[in-house]
Amino acid sequence: MNYSFVALCSLTTYALSHSLGASAFTGAVIRYRAYSTKGLSAAEVGVLVTFCSLTYALGVMVLVGLVFLLDPALDTRFAEVLSPGMVRWIAWGLLGLSAFYLVCSALRLPDLKIRNFRISYPCLPIALRQVLVAPIELLFAGGILYFALPATGNPGYVVVLGVFVVAFTLALMSHAPGA
Structure with missing residues (x-):
């Protein structure tokens, strides 16, 4: 399978x-349709969808962790729901989970098995690319929102990015199948 097909898909x-x-569901259906034309089975497309979903989740974890640590005033935006101290713990926890994923990939831990379904940790170079590239998509999406806001009263890119990533992720989770 060539890169142009994967990029277009x-x-x-x-x-x-x-x-x-319902992006988790519709994305899986679209990927299944596209990749089945290249000979991938439903199970293989399932692994691909899981990999894409995991990559997105890693991007969110890294970005939310960094944004909450880089802008201490951002925690006031979530004060009704979380205390400032809790925001810091969440930030460190998310970055810690991302680091743990990299360590698991580096150690080549055994596959995760659920009945006949098996998921392997990717090799470290792929896991590193996931953690480094995944936040870039969200940085651009947050940038589009930031530049769409009027200059007057605009809280700044980092605040817009933080609120966007948290709100967008919560919206995706609430529309996911089974939610």
């Missing part, structure tokens, strides 16, 4: 799944 899946809603 990713772009199409991203655009359509977020436009149609």
Whole structure:
């Protein structure tokens, strides 16, 4: 499978799944349709969808962790729900989970088995790319929102990014199948 097919499939899946809603479900259906034409089985597409979902989750964890630590005033935006101290613990916890994932990949821990379904940790170079590249998509999406806001009263890019990532992720979770 060549990179241009994968890139086109990713772009199409991203655009359509977020436009149609229920992105976890619609994205899986679109990926299944595309990758089955290249000979992948339903189980293999399931692993691919899991990998993409995990990559997104890693991006969110890294970005939320960094944003909450880089802008201490951001915790006031969530004061009704979380105390400032809790925001710091969440930030460190999210970054710690991301680091733990990298350690598990580096140690090549055994596969995760659920009945006949098996998921392997990716090799360390792939896991590093996941953790480094995944936040970039969210940085751009947050940038689009930031530049769409009027200059007057604009709280700044980091605040907009933090609120966007948290709100967008909560919205995705509330529309996921089974939620």
